[in-house]
Amino acid sequence: EVGPGDRNSTMTRVTLLDYGAGNVKSLYNALVALGCDVEQTDKPEAVASAAILFFPGVGAFGSCMAMLERKQLVEPLRAYIRAGRPFLGICLGMQTLFESSEESPGVAGLGVVPGAVGRFDVASHGLCVPQIGWNGVAAAQPSPLLGSLAEGDALYFVHSFRVPRSEAVAPWVLCETEYGDRFVSGVANGKVAAVQFHPEKSGAVGLALLGAFLASSTAEPPPRAVAAAAAGGGSTRPRLGAGKLSAGPCRRIVACLDVRANDAGDLVVTKGDQYDCREKGGGEVRNLGKPVALARRYYEEGADEVTFLNITGFRECPLTDLPMLKVLAEASRTCFVPLCVGGGIKDLVDAQGTRSSALQVADAYFRAGADKVSLGSDAAEAARAYLERGGTCDGSTSIEAISAKYGAQACVVSIDPRRVWVADAAAAEGHALADHAGPLGRGGRGPAGESLCWYECTLQGGRKGSGLDVVQVARAVEALGAGELLVNCIDCDGQHAGFDLPLMAMLKAAVSIPVIASSGAGAPEHFSEVFRSTQVEAALAASIFHRRTVAISAVKECCATAGFAVRAAATPSQEFAPPAESE
Ligand code: 1PR
DSSP: OEEOTTOOTTSEEEEEEOOSSSOOHHHHHHHHHTTEEEEEEOOHHHHHHOSSEEEOOOSOHHHHHHHHHHTTOHHHHHHHHHTTOOEEEETHHHHTTSSEETTSTTOOOOOSSSSEEEEOOOGGGTOOSSEEEEEOOEESSOOGGGTTOBTTOOEEEEESEEEEOOTTTGGGEEEEEEESEEEEEEEEETTEEEESSOGGGSHHHHHHHHHHHHHHHOSSOOHHHHHHHHHTTSOOSOBOOTTOOSOOOOBEEEEEEEEEEOTTSOEEEEOOBTTBOBOTTTOSBOOOOOHHHHHHHHHHHTOSEEEEEESSTTTTOOGGGOHHHHHHHHHHHHOOSOEEEESSOSOEEOTTOOEEOHHHHHHHHHHHTOSEEEEOHHHHHHHHHHHHTTSOOOSOSHHHHHHHHHOGGGEEEEEOEEEEEESSGGGGTTOOOEETTSTTOOSOOOTTSOOEEEEEEEETTTTEEEEEEHHHHHHHHHHHTOOEEEEOOTTTTTOOSOOOHHHHHHHHHHOSSOEEEESOOOSHHHHHHHHHHHOOSEEEESHHHHTTSSOHHHHHHHHHHTTOOBOOSOOOOOOSSOOOOOO
16 A cells, blocks of 8 residues: 555655554554655565665554564564664554563564563552553653654653663663653664654654654655654744653543534534533534544644544444544544544444444454544443453453454543432442532532432443443453543533532542543633542543633643643644545
8 A cells, every 4th residue: 555646756665564453544644644655564575675664553562473473574574673774663563672571471572672571560659551641751862853852742652561771771772751660662773763652643743753763764855754853843842951851641631523414414523412412402413513624623722632432323334334434534644643433333233234343343443543442332231241240251342352452552431421319328229429519529419409329321322221330330341451431421411510520530449541531521620620639641521622612722721730741732733634625
């Protein structure tokens, strides 16, 4: 596969190793946006003849090495790297350069860099594994790659294992990052480099780094890469001094697009009030814009992540016609931050009786450009089955399948709880209770003035109850392999009165994976409040951003003032790719 359409002989040709795991689409899109002519390949001979080689990867160390063995890529890769030819490894593409990893005991890595990859040990610091989000780096050696970094610049990390500092690796260290302890987040030696973070998903800062790599790898780099490197992240803050960390772990601000077809059949971004997306009195489906254009706007305004939820599930659609595939494919050409897609990720049977597994649906979304998928109803059903089995995993659920193939960090579970008010603890029949008269409550009350409630996990966006307690579901999906929880609250959705703090606190305490608080944001202070009161890693909003009542920059300013590290608000407008035309 070669892209884009305007390829010509003067374009810089780069080789992107696509060995069948993880999402290579994001890196492909970033390289195309920087003006490269990208050859996507899994052939040993293409590695041998590459002029500049990119080695991306997400997933597990062992399965990645097995795949490289199967495709006879191990020796060509070793030879290419040992010859010191231009190479950039990303994430798992960095880890596999080492001799081994605690993730897959007994499996040998490429062994071109000395040392072993180890498990994060951050629990004592109150941090989550996987590390999902934006963090800084400190340069350990002078390198053109990091030359454009400014103080405050953050890059996007997603990983559960990391390279510890050691004497063996010391001569290779390009940069380090702090997450609990200090770990090696980049290695380099001449024209060979590898980084733990995802430059292709790190906005203008990451594109600048990719641009700098291209500029230092070839005598004739693409002009757009050179321009991106020169522009850096667009910040006017001082350049980063040697050894100084550019930033610490940041709280994430997520923009969410609920997408569905309106009555005229057009795909629109809509927004509910307590999940009712029609104008009052059962009118038209609310239309707040077009998905690709809105996603791009949020990227440019500094959203740290964009989530698309297909809220109708397009239940009869054959896999290949899922409308959200096109949305993802187009959005990922212009949004260089993580994209998550949810809604309808489950086993599908189309009108002709053709079956597709949830994993195949997820595969299609990853190939289209998603970085994570989010499971709703199917995850709640998987949790029920897990609980009925007495809390054992048997490998039969979509969470397990997706998490095994793409890594836990790529498998989000979105839950839609609804409050069930009870008169007293006895009436709660053992469910986990939240007290809305307590310090985190905002005076919310049930119909008979109750202040205690438990939260029922609903199915199909609130259309069906499950009888399951949201805390049970959260723990079960974590055990099954989910890497992150998106916690909505039907009662608060679209109400602008703030997040449901008792719910968020309860779930944050119940799991050790990152939690995204969702539903109810109405003001910048609601974000700093949820971070302060509940320690969630991220907070998501929809209606305030769609209606421009609150800007993403205002949210970030408010959080920063309240003492929470956030990624610098705005990404400068990109001229790399044209806006999508087909909406
Ligand atoms: O069950 O796997 O097909 O997934 C369906 C997905 O669609 C779930 O993630 C579910 O949350 C979502 N969904 C289904 N129906 C609706 C609806 O609104 N009728 N929307 C729906 C969920 C909730 C949030 C919303 C926040 C923030 N939307 O994502 O964006 O509440 O809103 P706010 O800032 O305006 O308060 P499956």
